Amino acid sequence: FVAPRNPTEMRLAAIWAEVLHLDSVSVTDDFFSLGGHSLLATQVVSRVRKAFDVELPLRALIEAPTVGELAVRVEAARGEAPANTRPPLVAVPRTGPLPLSFAQLRLWFLDRLEPNSASYNIHSGKHLEGYLDASALERAIQELVQRHEALRTSFHVQEDGTAVQVIHPRAELSVPVTDLRHLTGAALDTELERLISAEAQKPFDLTQSPLFRAALLRVTEQSHVLLVTVHHIVSDGWSNGILLREVGALYEAFSQGRPSPLAPLEFQYADYALWQRGWLRDAALEQQLSWWRNQLAGAPHALELPTDRPRPPVQTHVGATLPVHLSTEVTEALRALCKREGVTPFMVLLAAFQVLLARYSGQDDIVVGSPIANRQQTELEGIVGFFANTLALRARLTEKMTFRELLAQLKETTLGAYAHQDVPFEKLVDELKPERDLSRSPLFQVMLALQNTPRQPRTGARREEPAPAPGPVEITRGSAKFDLSLLLSDHGDDISGLLEFNTDLFDPDTARRLASHLSRLLQSAVSDPSQSLWRLPLLDEQERHQFLVSWNDTSRESHAVTTMHGPFEAQV
Template identity: 75%
Template sequence: QLEAQKPFELSQAPLLRASVLRLSEQRHILLVTVHHIVSDGWSSGILTREVGALYAAFAQGLPSPLAPLELQYADYAAWQRGWLRDEALSKQVSWWRGQLAGAPHALELPTDRPRPPVQTANGGTLPIELGSQLTAELRALCLREGVTPFMALLSAFQVLLARYSGQDDIVVGSPIANRQRSEIEGIVGFFVNTLALRARLTGEMTFRELLAQVKETTLGAYTHQDVPFEKLVDELKPERDLSRSPLFQVMFALQNTGRSAGPQDGEEKSPLEPMQVDSGTAKFDLSLLCGDFGDDIGGLL
């Protein structure tokens, strides 16, 4: 049986909670719940890495090995507020306005039951694995066409969505780290932004032509990634529907983080091991969340 210590708050506001489950004298599970308003996927990697470094040091009675931060998230927020306004904001929003003009209100995927009038967060996950051979063929295609694996997989996903929905105008959301300066790469905070990536397909279009279109769209979106998604929704004022998320209902992500490598020569094995948790929830109608692990690509649907 698990012996749970009383959960404790690490801040006055309930933005972070932690609990320890004791499995044995030498094995415990640390449950950390962090509000998305103060963290993102990149931050989770920072938190895991720094907790591991602190644990190893403190276990030996050593001081913290972490260097003090030169900047805090508040510094980034102040910079963003001072820069992203007036002409700079207008220029970015104008690009998105042109990019998403006339985009469909919804992606009508076939379902086995009626859509509820108010969207719920109920969901589940299925594993996805491309395998080493298909991944190698994908990389060869990317090399020939001058695109990234993200662009190629997004293109294929949009073709699949077009076939299932019968629509030729597809908008897919994708998260971007939005850490364009090296000074903020080590800061925990909510930097991530969401991009709405649109593809328009025709019956005569080849996949090579679609790749070129997706490449152009993606690079343009990266150049104009600074507009927060909620600000973009506020500016574009799309048709709102309680049963759907605005601008897009399908998400695609490809993280280039790599699998956790084992200890190198002379290194000790880390005392920390991540655990996969199925929350039983889903943020969108459909999310394809992949990781690029070098020899293969896989993830969750």
């Protein structure tokens, strides 16, 4: 352990300890070895901006992953004029209807095109074991809705056709309880699956508040399932974590007769929507857009994957999922490669996925979408709302390129995209004006997402944590926003998740085969990244035998024929 040696290192070490939940950090500890990842790195960068009044890109932490190395970068940046052009976030008066953020406006438009759709429901479930005070839980959820304005917001159209959001002073919300104690075995499992799926697929009316609901399923006296559903226009994946964390804190307090332990919020989502529209325009917007124009110039408008059925003339969203799991061996090799090459797990997974898509499609120019939290200021970390943005990440593959070379290219692409993530995807589509095709989503048709949570650190002492959260409930989505979506989670052990696919295009067997090919390709790539992209293996021995032997067994018994018409006579 090496203690901080100057004030800059002391402040940085304190920031790392806060973000990584550690008691102390050595100035020689590697941020990513301590459990850091790109999402936590973004939080470090935002805190560094606030503490030192300097603008460091995410690249700085990836290239200087220790406190000592980052302190040198901070000191160098302090002598420069801050490059940050963002004005401070301020609270605005709630004197009337407020504008929508750019992301909200897109979802509002999609809802007008396809009303009563559940495609943009965000649903989650938790198993709750032990005694449960249902009234305290309902009170906790009601307090949650009162605490976050986004949850009691509705959306309307003014006389001039402008969409506005209206924040209601209160929103009444009850938590219905369904008693399943009379069921056991297969009957219980069937009813649970039916209720969970029905809750997830129930649509919202955006003109009615709240766009949030909760339901409780009582399985036994000591076992319950809590279901939470919220419309994407007022929430995102990060917000979902806030909701579950805060309802737990509120329930614990209310069940013990104590008041809410949560500090009042300084800002709300409507403040962000006005702030975004106030600064992201003119020169600030142009500076961001110019990078994207250059990055996506000439990109293909479509990824032509082979499908099991013809593509419908209008894009559909009927979908299914299947589990994806990377073995411990592959996950450990992936992490070792990240450390050697100075990249993140997401960059490796993106490279492997894009190689697979190139091999399937025969194209060498691949664009994949990826969500990003887009909370670059500490003030936004505790607010519920739709902050998440989508990045269009492009890979250009050449004939002799190795996996290592593609990884280096995607590192630059990803870091550049992170530095220009303020441009809303909606603005990007408007600016680039891609060829419109009702059968496909614009710019990309395939998505990759990696959900990060802090890993147990290898060094340093972690502060005592509360008891682990109850396990998640498996929810059948039944929809697919894109042709394919690879949705992975990195919890510090094996990387796993789901492959979501459009069932109007792909059969389950096709999706299952694609997932197995990705796992095999990734295993070979991380073990030897010097291999050619086009020689990374996809097939297992059974598939190789089927392709090369079984399907090539075309020999037939032949008979001696002396005339041209002899075979015709024999056939007759």
